[in-house]
Amino acid sequence: MKIHILESADQSGLEAAREGARLINAAIAVKGEARIVLSTGASQFEFLKHFVKMDVAWDKVEMFHLDEYVGLPETHPASFRKYLKERFLQYVDVRKYWLVDGEGNLNEALDQLNEEISKAPIDVALIGIGENAHIAFNDPPADFDDERPFKIVELSDTCKMQQVGEGWFATVEDVPKQAISMSVQQILKSLNVISVVPRQAKAQAIRDTLQNRVDVNVPATVMKTHANWSLYLDKHSSSLVYEWC
Template sequence: MRIIIEKDYNSLSKTASLLVASQTVLKPDSVLGLATGSTPLGMYNNLIEMYKRKEVDFSKVTTFNLDEYYGLSANHPQSYNTYMRENFFDHINIPPSQFYLPKGDTENVTSECYKYEEKIAQAGGIDFQVLGIGENGHIGFNEPDESLNVQTNLVDLTPQTIQANSRFFDSFEEVPKQAISIGIATIMKAKKILLLASGENKAEAIAQMTSGYVTTKVPASLLQTHQDVILLVDEKAGKLLR
């Protein structure tokens, strides 16, 4: 695992955008795995500016998002589909037919999960996966547990994750309690992984994921077994790293 510690969130975001842009320059038809949440926003903003300066081209790129809230339609204001369109896709030249997210309002979850895995496989797998990390060490919505889902599946969100996500909703009651999430094995099959973490509240999770031990109680710790991972943190998130 390669660890990069940047001074602050802005520096982290710039470095992350350069790493993603480099991937698309080296392989214009890259398959990117993308994340949502607060941490990647700076990266997406930088990539949009790079696109406007004609420094990066997304016309041949295919993307798959990690997850989507179960029960929310693609057009729901708090869906991850809306997040991606408003914060990234609507501002670059990626064709709508080339970005994918799980269908949150599906009537057949089992079928939707299977189809999502099939689409990733048909695309040749993920070349470059961007991840965030939860305060409890989750990646995607693979929450700490005795066992973890291997492939895309419907998962129950922990009270801690629900509480963390409540800031995006008008009331706590509106926060989805489940999500469709890519599984651990699917993440681990990515050729390269970039994990981003910013802020002191992520420091303990980062310390645990790099501890030298692997446990399903800290899903991100499994990344220690991957052959090509970049851990990109700011000084606050990396303060407990030895």
């Protein structure tokens, strides 16, 4: 585990983008291609702003993403497909991408995602951490043992409240009850994981993640078992770390 504490969310996003680009280019140099996973949400704004400007052979990159709400149309402001098209795909021309579709036949969508992501390792995964320490939509108590790459999960009330707090939905009742999410096991299979977690709202989750042993009730603690996990914080999200260090 490597922890990087920067002054601001912008600096944290920039340094994480540089490291992500370095790892992708290293994979391309060895294999001729790279496979990546991207996360979404307000915490990734600064990272993606810088990431799309990095010197990367994007035409050799295949992209997956972490999760999507069940039943939410792509036109909705909270749609993660919409998010990635607007903040990533319109700026870079990747070789191939797989967006999680929570509409239509969910079994077919899951089968295709699980087949495609299982074809080769993920070189670089960008995995955010939620206010309740979830990774992807694996809310506490998270299932650390499920081997399915993607699955349907129930969203907790704390997760829904975060989505409202970030302005994606007007009320908790508006947040879908389910999502398609990458599993914990699939995340851990990634060769390199980068977590960009800025802002004060994430400070308690960061403290809980770093202070506690691996615990299903603090899902992000499992990331400490990954050999190549880099955590990028700003002065706000790291503000409670010093209380116990």
